[in-house]
Amino acid sequence: MNPTMENCGFATALKAIEGKWKVDILCELGRAARRFGRLRRSIPAVSEKMLAQQLRELEADGLVDRTVHAGQPAKVVYSLTERGAALNVAAAALCRWGEAAERTADRSSAVAPDAVVA
């Protein structure tokens, strides 16, 4: 995007992930393929509109597969593509960083653990 980023695929990755619910969706689909309603219940805070929208974007980016099983009523299954799965794997390193960051933040936090309890 910017000249400094020309040689860095990170911006591409970030663009695919940005969107308030995409990480949640990717996480959830990383566990198993899911239908729309199940996804919605797995991420209670998301609205149907946003879930549909983010899924469509993820599909357009080739991260998520959308498979319609005909029937009455029709059922739609979402799953990770290879690319989406690869993204999840690549994200694992950042995930670990985040967890480590949370732990050190806990330790250096302004509020001591007992202060929270007391």
Place this chain on the structure above:
Amino acid sequence: MNPTMENCGFATALKAIEGKWKVDILCELGRAARRFGRLRRSIPAVSEKMLAQQLRELEADGLVDRTVHAGQPAKVVYSLTERGAALNVAAAALCRWGEAAERTADRSSAVAPDAVVA
């Protein structure tokens, strides 16, 4: 943030990175420590306001160190903290994913390479 993300540090990492210029700044500081003006020139599209703001946020998140060298005029040097450097390392995997994604996108693009030329 959401129940599904409780066990995933990725949200933490993402929160630290989100902000239009933070990746650029982190990238640039990953090469070497930089002064404000130099950073600004390295990322031409960023405004002074945004650069200052994002640097302050990165500093608050413990990713960037801000060192003031007294003198006339005072000089301020920004550098990555250990944590910031670790983030850069962790991001490398996603970076590679992004580059791979760009390549496959080129191949599977709707417009053939010759079509662009012709």
Place this chain on the structure above:
DNA sequence: GTAAACACTTACCCAGGCGTAACCACTTAC
């Protein structure tokens, strides 16, 4: 005396990302 570099801050504005709520079409169950 004025411009430019140093490193910012402040005030104001706008677009778009996100949220709420309603609507769609079909089927099963009460």
Place this chain on the structure above:
DNA sequence: GTAAGTGGTTACGCCTGGGTAAGTGTTTAC
């Protein structure tokens, strides 16, 4: 007949993240 589950779409509105422009205070150079 009405609600609930299947999987969405559409209209509308707000809020915040980011952009523009200008101001701040000191020093050096022309």
